[in-house]
Amino acid sequence: LFSKSWWSPWFPAKLTNAVLRAFGVVAFANNPLSGFLIMAAMMASDVIVGVAGLLSATVAVICSKLQGAPDHLVCDGLTAFNSLLVGAICTAVLPDLLNLKLHFYHVLLSIPISIITCYVDLGLSSLMSPCQLPAQSIPFNLVATGLVLSLRGRLYGYGLKIHGIDTQGHGQMYDDAFRTLAQDITEVFEGDQTELQWVKVLEGSVLAAGQVYGAGNMASSIIIWLAFFLYSPILSVVFYLGSIIGSCLAVFLSPGSLSEVYAGLWSYNSMLAAGGSVFFLQPSLHVAVVAVLGACMAVFTQAAVMNIFAPTQLPVLSYPFNVVITILLAISTQRGTTLTMLTNRSFP
Amino acid sequence: LFSKSWWSPWFPAKLTNAVLRAFGVVAFANNPLSGFLIMAAMMASDVIVGVAGLLSATVAVICSKLQGAPDHLVCDGLTAFNSLLVGAICTAVLPDLLNLKLHFYHVLLSIPISIITCYVDLGLSSLMSPCQLPAQSIPFNLVATGLVLSLRGRLYGYGLKIHGIDTQGHGQMYDDAFRTLAQDITEVFEGDQTELQWVKVLEGSVLAAGQVYGAGNMASSIIIWLAFFLYSPILSVVFYLGSIIGSCLAVFLSPGSLSEVYAGLWSYNSMLAAGGSVFFLQPSLHVAVVAVLGACMAVFTQAAVMNIFAPTQLPVLSYPFNVVITILLAISTQRGTTLTMLTNRSFP
Amino acid sequence: LFSKSWWSPWFPAKLTNAVLRAFGVVAFANNPLSGFLIMAAMMASDVIVGVAGLLSATVAVICSKLQGAPDHLVCDGLTAFNSLLVGAICTAVLPDLLNLKLHFYHVLLSIPISIITCYVDLGLSSLMSPCQLPAQSIPFNLVATGLVLSLRGRLYGYGLKIHGIDTQGHGQMYDDAFRTLAQDITEVFEGDQTELQWVKVLEGSVLAAGQVYGAGNMASSIIIWLAFFLYSPILSVVFYLGSIIGSCLAVFLSPGSLSEVYAGLWSYNSMLAAGGSVFFLQPSLHVAVVAVLGACMAVFTQAAVMNIFAPTQLPVLSYPFNVVITILLAISTQRGTTLTMLTNRSFP
Incomplete structure (x- = not known):
């Protein structure tokens, strides 16, 4: 063709x-x-x-x-x-x-x-x-x-959203809202710690596949995992490991409610970072380390950039994946390092 | 010489x-x-x-x-x-x-x-x-x-300006101001929709030439257009088309009052982006498309970066032009694409 | 070895x-x-x-x-x-x-x-x-x-700190605090102008060496200066000139209290920028100019980026030094310029 x-x-x-x-x-x-x-x-x-x-x-x-x-x-x-x-x-x-x-x-x-x-x-x-x-x-x-x-x-308008209360003033009373905010936050944080459900964290690691495509439900995510598996079982396993690492680390790093973790919004970048490392680089023990590291770095990057994105409500998109994979793959372009770019890919 | x-x-x-x-x-x-x-x-x-x-x-x-x-x-x-x-x-x-x-x-x-x-x-x-x-x-x-x-x-100090009310507190009462803000915004938006004056939008597209040089009045702008025309009538026409595209698109994309559009502050980046495409690239039908696209992209870029610049009151300067022209010209550095950099320029 | x-x-x-x-x-x-x-x-x-x-x-x-x-x-x-x-x-x-x-x-x-x-x-x-x-x-x-x-x-959480009062609301009353802020700021500014102590500014220029390593006290700083001197007396002198330039310029550019200037937090970037210019470039009169300029540019860069960093409380780290030295050293990579990168360094 x-x-x-x-x-x-x-x-x-x-x-x-x-x-x-x-x-x-x-x-x-x-x-x-x-x-x-x-x-x-x-x-x-x-x-x-x-x-x-x-x-x-x-x-x-x-x-x-x-x-x-x-x-x-x-x-x-x-x-x-x-x-x-x-x-x-x-x-x-x-x-x-x-x-x-x-x-x-x-x-x-x-x-x-x-x-x-x-x-x-x-x-x-x-x-x-x-x-x-x-x-x-x-x-x-x-x-x-x-x-x-x-x-x-x-x-x-160009207002910043500050802690859930945006400052644009469409009918909201900033200062009243503010007085009750301290209580709400405390509750949410306390709520989290008692309610952390690992089953939902696992669910989040599966939903990550759907979130890549803006399809946030379980059925779609499972079909997408099937599609990954059909292309390459090995890549799919790495994807899933990356996603699990992302979900679990996010439990400790994401602030406030864990609903975003449960929805897979904190794991798809880790999934792609781990998968990308394995996809682009010649298989070796070092690449396995890089994949795990990439998954962790993606969560840290997401937690960091959210400080900058949240005030304008910009979603994190796949910035963390792109930052992490670009830095990691760049290593392979330097001579002497133990990472090498793959030129011909053939997957099981 | x-x-x-x-x-x-x-x-x-x-x-x-x-x-x-x-x-x-x-x-x-x-x-x-x-x-x-x-x-x-x-x-x-x-x-x-x-x-x-x-x-x-x-x-x-x-x-x-x-x-x-x-x-x-x-x-x-x-x-x-x-x-x-x-x-x-x-x-x-x-x-x-x-x-x-x-x-x-x-x-x-x-x-x-x-x-x-x-x-x-x-x-x-x-x-x-x-x-x-x-x-x-x-x-x-x-x-x-x-x-x-x-x-x-x-x-x-390092305070952020939030929606027209800056937070530095030199005598302003933040919360009082805030209560009346919601009404003001509503009025401004409603005001716009009834008052949109296309003559002023056209005026804005002419004033763009002056704004490039920090000279915001009509007489100066006309002399500057004359200077452009003297250098190259073709480039001037492209400049003006870019400026018109920018002004018109900005009517739909700029928030709040249209006074900035009328002053040419939303069209000079489009003017430069369209002109730059034609100036740097070998003439072809594709370059014409790129010039129009560049003018549109400059307005979107300006509307986007204003979210980031407004809280520190930083003016948009010519960031949109630079972002757009750099991305578009980069295409011509790749072999095989239908865009080529000009090496010897001779104008009209 | x-x-x-x-x-x-x-x-x-x-x-x-x-x-x-x-x-x-x-x-x-x-x-x-x-x-x-x-x-x-x-x-x-x-x-x-x-x-x-x-x-x-x-x-x-x-x-x-x-x-x-x-x-x-x-x-x-x-x-x-x-x-x-x-x-x-x-x-x-x-x-x-x-x-x-x-x-x-x-x-x-x-x-x-x-x-x-x-x-x-x-x-x-x-x-x-x-x-x-x-x-x-x-x-x-x-x-x-x-x-x-x-x-x-x-x-x-992802709240922004606005003018010393952060918006996260852990028990603070935003609007009360705000009312008294205007007075505080005025006092601080007035206070500064009467109290500017040049001895402390000099102290700050010495403490800069410690701040590079997160060791903010005088004894440590002096040992570190000794270590610099042991490596190269010339480099040390350049470091100190850079630090002095940074401290003095910061008196005019840093907002609010001068305590950060006194602590050396506004001079270590200048110190490194001046030193880096002399370290990486072949000695010449032009390099001396570049070193002085680099020290000044580092202070301006710091004053500028603080507007962006302050709302998230991110410290300035050594961003100013890195921005300035990268731009200045880049000049030496262009043929024809009067700056050249050193390849073999040997220092007194």
């Missing part, structure tokens, strides 16, 4: 292949069948999110082909997965965040945003090429950040 | 040429006559701002020559335009921002600041050289940010 | 040498005796801080050797000094910052954190290698920032 020309009757087949792979490569699972399962799981969780993702990915494959991006990247969906994430995460997260009601025609906005993401993707890849590292999902993070912040500014 | 030695009787001529070109190259108009017109427009708008710019540019040309910066960059004013901007924008913006009264002798401060900017400029150019991209006006942005924030901290 | 194998009976000697040098190279003093004196000064100031530093450095030398970092860097302690700083500064600064009581067994936490710092160090060095510049103490800054912010978030 790779050898066929795009401008031939093979176009629909090549396009479908690239789009489906885009769904997979978000989590390194470069395989159209895995991609299809993941797409199905997203549709099952929320049809608007699934459609937005599909539309974004399709637009992105065509757009990046027209831009002249390297053909093997286009065919593997690597030029489209950032657009897919912007389309999916923004429909899944923006409405709640900004108190908007999502309509089906909002999905059409995915088209221009997907095109912009393609340019950001290509540009960042060039900027990172002196370091010999891929841009991972940094383009998604930047575009989604731009989108969230610009719309939030438009709707609510 | 280029072939003459600096250390000869030609020194004043070479210096004047480089300084005047510095005024032009802020907006890519590398031409001493355009530069002269722009300088005149700045003087007409505010003589202190003009003098500060002239002084900064002169110091910077000499300083960068002494530093051993590449001679063709010095002669084209490319090593001096960042200093010029720091000198001009800081005298134009700082006093209002920090509630200071500007005296003429403050202009002398331009000298050390211009020298520092030269070092930052040369350093950043080196740091960006692996990416094969120019540093644009990033040095100006960094130095101006440092200056604004450090003086603000000195004068008012 | 350098030619002996690590895996021989020479191991303890090589390890000790590398660890002691790590103490020195924080301030470029690459010499085991200087390192020993500095370690002693840290122990004298606070035994926990000293032990944490020693433990971190030891772990880091072994860890970076196992990672396969370049041998000459490991032997010179250059792969360990960032870990040392994280260990020392975090035990010295974190407890006060977060209102925690430090126990001796907390020191054991230095081990995992030191290992993480090694990875960040190696990764960042690779990321910066296209620019041909060392990563300086950026790894320390990033890891310490991550640690401070993540623990702060865990303990107190």
Whole structure:
């Protein structure tokens, strides 16, 4: 299929292949069948999110082909997965965040945003090429950040949200709220310590797979794990170990309520960091250490950046994964170190 | 003139040429006559701002020559335009921002600041050289940010400004102000929707040219447009299209009052982004698309970063332009893409 | 010693040498005796801080050797000094910052954190290698920032501290406090102007040496100056000039109380910036100018970033030094400039 020309009757087949792979490569699972399962799981969780993702990915494959991006990247969906994430995460997260009601025609906005993401993707890849590292999902993070912040500014002004009470003043009484806040916080903290449920922490480690795609329910997450397993059982095990490490560490590092840990929002970055280390690097004992370390560093990074993101309500997206994986993979570009980048990957 | 030695009787001529070109190259108009017109427009708008710019540019040309910066960059004013901007924008913006009264002798401060900017400029150019991209006006942005924030901290402490009410407490009653804020905001938003005046939006798209130089009035802006036109009618048209796109999009994306849109503060980044795309890249249909996209992305970037800048009252400067143009131009450094950097430019 | 194998009976000697040098190279003093004196000064100031530093450095030398970092860097302690700083500064600064009581067994936490710092160090060095510049103490800054912010978030939530009153509400009454704040600030400012004591400013310029290592008292600082002098009298003089410039400029730029200036917290970045310029660059008149400029720029940078750091209570660490030295050294990587990187250093 790779050898066929795009401008031939093979176009629909090549396009479908690239789009489906885009769904997979978000989590390194470069395989159209895995991609299809993941797409199905997203549709099952929320049809608007699934459609937005599909539309974004399709637009992105065509757009990046027209831009002249390297053909093997286009065919593997690597030029489209950032657009897919912007389309999916923004429909899944923006409405709640900004108190908007999502309509089906909002999905059409995915088209221009997907095109912009393609340019950001290509540009960042060039900027990172002196370091010999891929841009991972940094383009998604930047575009989604731009989108969230610009719309939030438009709707609510540039106020900062301070400790759950935002300062924009739409009818809230800041000082009254403040007086009761001290009590609430105390309760939440005390509540946590008595109620910590390890079963829910485990649940969170499974839900992480869904959170990567903005599909937060259990059924979708299980289908996505199945899709990972189909691509590579080994990668799936590493993903899960990373996710468990993330969930458990987050119990000690996330402040306030543990509901975010239970929902998998503190483990998907660890999952991707551990998986990414194993995926990009030549297998060795050192890589195993790096994977565990990467999972831990992702939680610390998330706990740290939340201090900066929380006042503008910006979700953490996959910044922690990108920071950690970029630093760790950079080591392998230096000669003499015991880490080496894989060039030909073949997975069981 | 280029072939003459600096250390000869030609020194004043070479210096004047480089300084005047510095005024032009802020907006890519590398031409001493355009530069002269722009300088005149700045003087007409505010003589202190003009003098500060002239002084900064002169110091910077000499300083960068002494530093051993590449001679063709010095002669084209490319090593001096960042200093010029720091000198001009800081005298134009700082006093209002920090509630200071500007005296003429403050202009002398331009000298050390211009020298520092030269070092930052040369350093950043080196740091960006692996990416094969120019540093644009990033040095100006960094130095101006440092200056604004450090003086603000000195004068008012490190408090954050929350929704128009800053928390430093110089006699303001935070909670009283807060109670009336909700009403004010509602009024402003309602006011906007009934009062949107497209004529003023058009005015804003013209004023953008002045805002680049800290000269916010109509007469100066028109002279500056004339200077652009003299350098290249085509570039001027692209500038204006970018500016119009920026103004119109900002109507939908800027929060609160539209007075900033009317003043051209939301369109100069779009103007520069569109112009920059056309200036740096080999003409093609794709470049036209990139120019339009760049203009749109600049508005989104501005709306996004304002969330981060507003609490410290830092003006947006030309961050949006720099982010957008750096990402877009980076694409052209990758082989295979349909964008190519121009090496020899000859305009109209 | 350098030619002996690590895996021989020479191991303890090589390890000790590398660890002691790590103490020195924080301030470029690459010499085991200087390192020993500095370690002693840290122990004298606070035994926990000293032990944490020693433990971190030891772990880091072994860890970076196992990672396969370049041998000459490991032997010179250059792969360990960032870990040392994280260990020392975090035990010295974190407890006060977060209102925690430090126990001796907390020191054991230095081990995992030191290992993480090694990875960040190696990764960042690779990321910066296209620019041909060392990563300086950026790894320390990033890891310490991550640690401070993540623990702060865990303990107190993601609230911002606004003007000395943090918003987390543990029993504080925001609005009452606010009413009295205006008066306090006025008093502090007035107080300053009458009380400025130049002797204390000089004291601050001496204490700067200790602050680099988290050892804030005079005796330790003097031992550390002695250690610098032992390595190189010239470098020490430059350090002190930088420190003096920093202290004096900070009197005009630091807001509020001058107690931080008196404690040397506004001069150690200037000290390192001036010293670093002279250490890395080939001696010339231009380098002298750069050293003075670097010392000034460090104070401006500190005053600027404090606006961003203060709301999360993040200490300034050595960000100003790293920003300034990276920009200034980058100039030397460009051909034609009058600054050149030293390749072989030999110091009086």
